[in-house]
Amino acid sequence: MASYESYKKINAEGIEDGAIEAADFSTALNATYGVKWFYGSPGATTSGCCCLWTVPTGVRNLYIEVWGAGGNGNGFCSCNRCHHYRGAQGGAYHSKQITVTEGWQYTVCAAGVYRCCSRECTACEGCSSYVNGCNLSNFCAKGGDRGYANTSWNTLCHSVNGCCKGPTDQGSDFAMVTHAPGWGGAEFVYDRGFCHCYNQSLYASGAARIGTLAQMSLRECWTRCGCWSVPYGNGGQSAMTTYCGRCCGQGGTGGGGLVKITYF
Amino acid sequence: MAQYSNYKKVSGASLPADSVTAAQLGTSGLDTWNVKWFYGSPNACTPGCCCLWTVPSGVRRMTIEMWGAGGSGHGACSCNRCQVYRGAQGGYYNTKTIDVSAGWTYTVCAGGVYRCCERDCVGCTGCASYVNGCNLSGNFCAHGGCGGLACGNWSLNCHSTNECCRAPGDNNGDFMMGNHRGGFWNPKGVFCHCHGRYASPTAAPFIGTNVMQGLNFCWIRCGCWTVPYGHGGQGAFTDQCGRCCGQGGMGGSGLVKITYV
Numbered sequence: 001m002a003s004y005e006s007y008k009k010i011n012a013e014g015i016e017d018g019a020i021e022a023a024d025f026s027t028a029l030n031a032t033y034g035v036k037w038f039y040g041s042p043g044a045t046t047s048g049c050c051c052l053w054t055v056p057t058g059v060r061n062l063y064i065e066v067w068g069a070g071g072n073g074n075g076f077c078s079c080n081r082c083h084h085y086r087g088a089q090g091g092a093y094h095s096k097q098i099t100v101t102e103g104w105q106y107t108v109c110a111a112g113v114y115r116c117c118s119r120e121c122t123a124c125e126g127c128s129s130y131v132n133g134c135n136l137s138n139f140c141a142k143g144g145d146r147g148y149a150n151t152s153w154n155t156l157c158h159s160v161n162g163c164c165k166g167p168t169d170q171g172s173d174f175a176m177v178t179h180a181p182g183w184g185g186a187e188f189v190y191d192r193g194f195c196h197c198y199n200q201s202l203y204a205s206g207a208a209r210i211g212t213l214a215q216m217s218l219r220e221c222w223t224r225c226g227c228w229s230v231p232y233g234n235g236g237q238s239a240m241t242t243y244c245g246r247c248c249g250q251g252g253t254g255g256g257g258l259v260k261i262t263y264f
Numbered sequence: 265m266a267q268y269s270n271y272k273k274v275s276g277a278s279l280p281a282d283s284v285t286a287a288q289l290g291t292s293g294l295d296t297w298n299v300k301w302f303y304g305s306p307n308a309c310t311p312g313c314c315c316l317w318t319v320p321s322g323v324r325r326m327t328i329e330m331w332g333a334g335g336s337g338h339g340a341c342s343c344n345r346c347q348v349y350r351g352a353q354g355g356y357y358n359t360k361t362i363d364v365s366a367g368w369t370y371t372v373c374a375g376g377v378y379r380c381c382e383r384d385c386v387g388c389t390g391c392a393s394y395v396n397g398c399n400l401s402g403n404f405c406a407h408g409g410c411g412g413l414a415c416g417n418w419s420l421n422c423h424s425t426n427e428c429c430r431a432p433g434d435n436n437g438d439f440m441m442g443n444h445r446g447g448f449w450n451p452k453g454v455f456c457h458c459h460g461r462y463a464s465p466t467a468a469p470f471i472g473t474n475v476m477q478g479l480n481f482c483w484i485r486c487g488c489w490t491v492p493y494g495h496g497g498q499g500a501f502t503d504q505c506g507r508c509c510g511q512g513g514m515g516g517s518g519l520v521k522i523t524y525v
């Protein structure tokens with residue numbers, strides 16, 4: 001049987017226009033706003049952070065931002081000629097705003113990093129970060145391009161747009177990438193043969209919209225490995241030498257990926 | 265004696281779902297969203313910006329983002345040997361989202377910068393930015409960046425490095441990160457003739473500015489007095505030996521951004 005409460009409804013037309021102020025709302029209304037970050041360890045080897053995230057009570061909108069992991073730095077790999085190097089690229093950035101309903105679940109993965117081809121001329125690309133769930137399709141941020149060591153001094157030297165990604169790729173509202181760094185120069189000493197190339201310098205780029213930077217420089221040194229850790233999303237450091245030879249020079253891993261969800 | 269208006273209250277259950285429209289909302293209805301920036305002067309010497317900020321009416325949650333000041337640049341400090349230079353580090357980033365109530369007050373400080381060790385080999389660490397108040401721990405802050413470094417030891421580590429081992433949840437934030445401190449960019453030549461100098465102070469994360477320094481042949485070049493907010497300061501350069509008026513520049517001062525709803 002119908003109770004008084006079930007049929008005694010207030011018609012919204014009975015509420016004066018402009019009568020409801022912010023202080024009249026319950027805590028749950030405009031307190032649904034929040035920001036959630038997903039990230040792995042900032043160390044050199046990490047699985048990142050993958051989990052199932054549930055949309056909180058009362059939330060209707062998500063603004064998702066993802067950054068891929070930075071590419072790994074190269075090793076040095078030739079025994080008979082000096083190298084020059086190209087730094088690794090920072091991870092891509094993608095964002096999207098979607099409508100949701102409380103209780104929906106999303107698979108969220110902030111990319112990890114691991115040692116991969118760390119002694120090779122061509123290192124590994126960074127891993128992608130991604131979010132899966134309702135109203136999303138193939139939504140991810142690609143990892144950065146790898147670092148390179150090369151004995152061909154005629155290779156393109158300027159930084160390049162290493163990955164042709166459009167602003168709306170991967171189902172994004174907006175996406176962008178930074179350049180893959182250029183090839184570093186060196187002081188090549190001809191009268192000492194092909195194994196003396198001093199004063200090397202280059203950098204590994206940061207992820208778009210984070211804007212960090214890792215630099216590498218060598219005056220004269222047999223072997224210098226890349227630093228094991230760089231900022232989140234940044235390209236990893238290269239191993240470098242100013243001589244010929246292949247001995248234990250390992251590139252560093254890129255910075256892990258990030259996911260940031262702003263909800264309301 | 266109780267009046268009709270005292271007990272005649274409308275419960276939420278009395279409102280049909282989706283019946284309240286924007287027309288019934290007052291000026292502060294759901295219009296509480298806003299963004300407030302705190303910053304000092306962009307000049308070389310500034311106390312930053314410290315103040316008491318009150319949560320506006322109707323606001324229930326806020327996200328605080330802050331950036332520490334960049335480290336100061338080094339001076340030119342050696343008389344008998346060329347130096348290698350290392351760029352100063354940008355300030356750290358820290359953020360946290362908290363519940364608040366209207367009328368609560370928060371102490372907000374965006375870190376300043378001032379002339380410090382500007383003729384020394386080691387620049388000063390930048391000042392921290394911080395916010396204190398309810399639902400925040402007393403050490404919620406974003407550290408300043410490390411200072412630049414001038415050094416006559418050519419065998420030092422050359423790559424940029426992760427200077428401070430700070431984890432993403434340090435200082436009670438939801439997420440914290442920093443940039444590398446600049447690397448040593450080595451010049452050509454040795455002792456008192458080392459031409460072709462370069463260095464790069466680094467930016468604060470999520471600001472992403474860019475500052476470069478280069479010198480081919482010059483007795484002394486001071487660092488520029490100003491750099492962008494949160495950025496590491498420029499060092500003083502010479503490609504000769506000597507110590508003459510080479511002053512490093514200041515880092516960029518800190519920032520605090522509060523987004524509230």
